[in-house]
Amino acid sequence: MSAALLEVVGITKRFDRLAALSDVSVRVEAGEAVGVVGPNGAGKTTLFDCVLGVVRPDAGSVVFDGRRVDRMPPFRRGLLGIGRTFQRLELFSGMTPREHLLVTERVRGGEGRLWKDVIGLGRPKPGERREAAALLELVGLTDVADVPVDALSLGQGRLVELARALVGPPKLLMLDEPSSGLDDAERATLVSVLLRVRHERGVSVVMVEHDLDLVTAVVDRLVVLDAGRKIADGPVDAVISDPAVRHAYLGVVR
Ligand SMILES: Nc1ncnc2c1ncn2[C@@H]1O[C@H](COP(=O)(O)OP(=O)(O)OP(=O)(O)O)[C@@H](O)[C@H]1O
Ligand SMILES: [Mg+2]
Incomplete structure (x- = not known):
């Protein structure tokens, strides 16, 4: 198998006794777009923070573009080609x-x-x-x-x-809830921008997003987290029809 652009292997992160992430692995190929979804508190932002260097995982590794980055400060990961937005505006x-x-x-x-x-x-x-x-x-x-x-x-x-x-x-764009606060017209703009970013600029995208219609318009693959564990990972259609995913989402997402 060829080297992935991003390879997260076996990440575990605890906050006190709470396991925000338990043994989570995610692979993103160059040019691919992946959505990370799951209920509130599932560990989505913590997973991002481990990739970005904001949080240091207790176990596991992060390899970006062939280099181990999990001990690098965030700005060096940025210079290597990991771009990001923030869940709140900065x-x-x-x-x-x-x-x-x-x-x-x-x-x-x-x-x-x-x-x-x-x-x-x-x-x-x-x-x-x-x-x-x-x-x-x-x-x-x-x-x-x-x-x-x-x-x-x-x-x-x-x-x-x-x-x-x-x-x-960047080679990889990490977006944490990019649609929050956007109106319908701005959401439509966001989708077309992200598709252009992918196809015209060749940037890989990983996005956390609660709006399933929006995320599935942009990504090829969905990773589902629930209570710190990865419960599904695959093509959008297969993941959305997965009974375990529907159960985790019951009452949270249509
Ligand atoms: N700095 C921290 N200190 C203590 N607990 C934390 C910290 N950051 C996150 N947590 C906890 O870890 C768990 C995962 O949080 P995280 O923010 O990663 O979830 P999320 O999937 O991004 O949720 P949301 O959809 O609400 O953004 C939650 O229970 C949260 O309360
Ligand atoms: Mg979050």
Whole structure:
């Protein structure tokens, strides 16, 4: 079998006596999109945090793009090509969507001139401007590119986060509930953006998402977690018709 882009093997994570994850393994191939679903408290965010480096697992390993990363700090995993959004918005007040992208490009460029640029002494290069404009167009924010994020809707803020996570570009995009706070039109935009991210940019996607219609419009495969255990992993249709999955979801998702 060829090497996977992401290989999580046997992750266990306890918080005090609660096992948030018990021996969970997940494999993601290059170019693949995988949805991670399950009831509240199932361990979805904890699994993300173990991949991103926010949480250190008690057991198990995480290999990304051929390298063991489970002892690396989050920023190094980011530089290797793991992009992410946050379950809650983490944007900078007073800055516009375009500025968010330009600053992120400069940081990713690793030129060590961040502070100089933030206080306005360095100008963005043409390549940085082009990439920022392309990402703003991709997520449908061109019209509000120069409006401070404070004046945007929550949904638009989420799309700023998504665009920021695409700077690099990453090889793998990790999205934790990207549709939360979005209205119907913004959800439709999100689906088309994620399909373009996959097919035009070749980025692999792993997303936690409660909206099953949305996640199944984007991904090929579903991983189901329940109380810290993986209870299903396979093609969307097979997983959705699995009796164990329906039982875990009873009363939670249609
Ligand atoms: N830092 C922490 N300290 C203590 N317990 C935690 C911590 N983080 C998560 N937990 C617990 O671990 C379990 C899994 O939480 P997690 O946030 O991973 O679930 P989730 O599937 O993302 O849920 P949701 O759908 O509500 O976002 C929950 O019981 C949660 O209360
Ligand atoms: Mg969560």
